[in-house]
Amino acid sequence: MTNSTRNSRTTARTSRSRRGLAVVAALLLAGGVAAPAAVAAADTGRPAQHATASWRGGLVAMEPVASFDRAAVTRWLAEREMDTGTVRHGVTAYRLTYRTVDAYGRPTTATGLFTLPTGGGHRLGLVSDTHGTMVNRDYAPSVGDDFGRVPSYLNAAAGKAVAAPDYLGLGKGPGRHPYMDTASSVTASVDMLRAAREAAHRLGRPLTGDVYATGFSQGGQVAMALGKALQDGADRHFRLRALAPVSGPYDLSGQEIPALYDGRVNDTSGLFYTAYFLVAQNRLHPIYKDPGEVFRAPYADRVEALFDGEHSEEDVIKGLPATVKELLTPEFYDLMRHPTGALKEAIEGNDGACAWKPAAPVRLYAGAADTDVPIGNARSCAAQLAARGVRAPVLDQGEDADHFGSFQRSAPQVTRWFGRFSQGPHAAAL
Template identity: 65%
Template sequence: MQNDNSLTGQQTSRTGRRIARRATAAAAVLVLAALGVAPAVAQQPVGAPGARHSDTAHGRGTLLGITPVADLDRADVARFLAAGGMDTGTVRHGLRAYRLTYRTVTPQGAPTTATGLLALPKGGPHRLDLVSDTHGTMAHRDYAPSVGEDFGRFAPYLHASAGRAVAAPDYLGLGKGPGRHPYMDTKSSVTATVDMLRAARTAARRLDRPLTGDVYASGFSQGGQVAMALGKALGNGVDRHFTLRALAPVSGPYDIEHAEMPALFDGRVNDTSAVFYISYYLTAQSRLHPLYKDPSEAFSKPYAAIVDDLFDTGHTEEEIIPALPATLKELLTDDYYRRLQHPTGGLLDAARAQDGNCAWKPQVPVRLYSSSGDTDVPIANARHCAADLAARGVEAPVVDQGGADHNTTYMKSGPQIVRWFDAVAARR
């Protein structure tokens, strides 16, 4: 299903989530500094130089507020990352982090606002290269990077402590943004990400850490798919202020139709994650595509009456998963169970709207990180992506982290990506 819509995201099994939270609990206190500081509103004129006219019609990327959310020294960052089991060898600096509020658009193109995390290193060069980091599946809005002090902060803190600025969008409907999250809608995730880059450019300048314009794109799970689509947008010149330099997504659902969706039914995706992801995906995509007229067409009783409300961005995974059945057979009607295995109409349109983001020719180095042990987003997604790129003359190695599960795949890949970004930057 696309980024987070299909079946990506952080590992959502109860056991995996609880382990991740216990691992970070001891370090969470480290990121409480500066919470609650009133935002300093910074307005950027609509129609700012360098943006396309169509992008600025609603003031897209206009920075509305900067709220400090964390102030950590180098040792604090190292302890936070180590608590999650991450290699801390690339930690060189402390960091300051801020919640940005900015203007963007809905999937239908109407004006709205969104939030995201900007992390800046304490040290390094005055002008900073920028990492775009896009996160995995999150059901509760407070798990988003600019609000939650958990998994969503690992990647931003990792890259910022290595000496780069990091722009990590919350996406629409998560963090402090209004409305519901259009899960796995790649197009709106990309517009929110591009507009976060624009807001970050303004904020970094106001914080006296201006950006160079060079962008290194990464993302995990749903965010791996978003990172590929963002790379394509940047490569096509979506904003002349930003130049893509390298692309390193992790465990993205790049091929919902031919890799991720089939894996839901053949055992490659574990049952708990399959039920969680497809419930999230169908309820979100039904607001964008004609998937069903009533939830009872897709979901069995009693789940048809509750599933949409479970994904209102106010419920946690720990609340959602026990309320759902153990298998897709129990979750779905017999008809919809068969239809998902051979999608047509709106189901096929929804999947294909998210697919195809590897079908382009990047002019920058690309690495795809995954693991053969991932039972949330099987490695077939990365291999299909690599094949699409190879068909266009681009060699994109698939870095297989072996038997690692979904979250551990990122924990192993993140420091490797930092070092690879360092090597790419050094060759420039």
């Protein structure tokens, strides 16, 4: 791992653990709501399609978690070395608890951060921001007061509402996070948009229905897939206006996994992502029956417990060896390079985020020095889109832009780009 990458990851981890900026005292604005019949019947063995009723996205609770005037949010962003040139308003942020379905289609709840500008227009466009890889549930945007909130504060301070889902099993949501299960992350993201729509109505700031989708790392892939879901009519109230993912692993088979073996992914990040992916995906696909089939001793006895949502990234890395090759059995190390069976199914199931034809404009942001998610992922996505007649430029953030650096440079650029879109004729307030 290069020094710049190591320093970047260390800085990000240290910053994520900082707390103490101006947080509004917890105040429950909307209490729990009685469960609908579909929820009450969740465990009766009904097929998953019975869990897709109109209650999905219903708002269970809304709790204010932060409030900054314009000067304060400018300072907050500047402390994280973000370009603050787009800041025009203060922001107020809320933790939303809402109804959704889990990876099996069963009713559950999830949380997310909903952020509004304190000034600006009465009716607002909505940015969807989907976050990057997080192992500890308290790093999620609605709980952790740090880099996970940067896009929310940037875009809200520029005049738009922002919905940032925590995903399943992170934040205050129950269960464990199905890491890199794109389908369930998209479901949770669509339902977060619905919850944001209800919250905006209650707060007297109705939404226009225009959605601007962005996301970083894992969230870049989710943003692409969310864009397709919206274009395909996942919710008639929302219209995709622009799509700007950052450094997403769009091509696991053709780019990300080969990069584990050819040195384009640094050892620490490759180890972390691989272990997290295998443990989480094994809950959804029968990759292994016993951890010892995949992981070497002594790691086989501890690796699953490390990804329980309570450990920090530092704890996980300390509990594992230095490289993927030292973590995996020789047989499984070779299988990762040429996957078959359930492993191949898990990988290929997350490889279609760019296999569609967006009607909205798309920009792909990436960094040439990224050794977590190499820039080849963005180029592969652009090629898939080009094959369908869509031009999606890859905006390289520079030869010195590593993974975190690509986020730090891209986030303000995305905010500026979204700000260039006029709202156009409005439909009735949502």
